[in-house]
Amino acid sequence: MHIRTLTRGLAAALVVTFPLAGGQALAAPAEPAGAAARVVTYDASGAAEFRSAVDRGAAIWNESVDAVELRPVAAGQRANVRVLADNGWPRALPTSLGNGTVYIGRQAVNQGYNTVRISSHELGHILGLPDRKPGPCSSLMSGSSAGTACTNPYPDAAERAEVEGNFGGALTAKPAPVPRGTVIVD
Numbered sequence: 001m002h003i004r005t006l007t008r009g010l011a012a013a014l015v016v017t018f019p020l021a022g023g024q025a026l027a028a029p030a031e032p033a034g035a036a037a038r039v040v041t042y043d044a045s046g047a048a049e050f051r052s053a054v055d056r057g058a059a060i061w062n063e064s065v066d067a068v069e070l071r072p073v074a075a076g077q078r079a080n081v082r083v084l085a086d087n088g089w090p091r092a093l094p095t096s097l098g099n100g101t102v103y104i105g106r107q108a109v110n111q112g113y114n115t116v117r118i119s120s121h122e123l124g125h126i127l128g129l130p131d132r133k134p135g136p137c138s139s140l141m142s143g144s145s146a147g148t149a150c151t152n153p154y155p156d157a158a159e160r161a162e163v164e165g166n167f168g169g170a171l172t173a174k175p176a177p178v179p180r181g182t183v184i185v186d
Contacts, residue, residue: 057118060153067164091103108144
């Protein structure tokens with residue numbers, strides 16, 4: 001959540017510095033309007049031995065984008081994303097943006113693919129990204145086409161920007177405000 005962290009730090013610095021320069025201090029908002037991340041919860045209780053890899057994959061997305069935040073589901077709540085381990089090939093079954101089921105398949109792990117890369121890649125599908133095969137190791141969504149030696153679990157700049165755009169993040173252009181009295185027909 002690097003932009004929100006930077007914004008908070010800058011706002012705090014201005015609140016402290018401005019009165020010292022002889023100006024009037026004003027309370028700054030914690031975050032700019034509209035900058036709150038959409039929270040997508042996940043349940044990795046069925047991920048078996050891959051649970052820590054799933055948590056790390058979610059943390060990587062949280063470090064990489066601001067418009068969405070992946071959080072473990074609270075006890076008694078329903079998750080947006082279920083993560084399960086099985087003996088097949090890894091796959092994601094998105095039902096809508098930010099919702100669906102991820103399978104961390106042991107078949108790929110047994111062939112030598114990195115579990116954190118698998119988790120980040122499959123969560124990328126839930127965040128709206130398609131496979132981009134064949135592709136280089138630097139592209140998270142290149143998936144298995146990058147080979148078993150590839151352990152990069154981080155999205156590249158284009159993948160990060162696409163997720164920001166999917167969730168209406170600050171890195172995308174905002175639509176112009178609708179003039180007052182305008183009727184929008186879907």
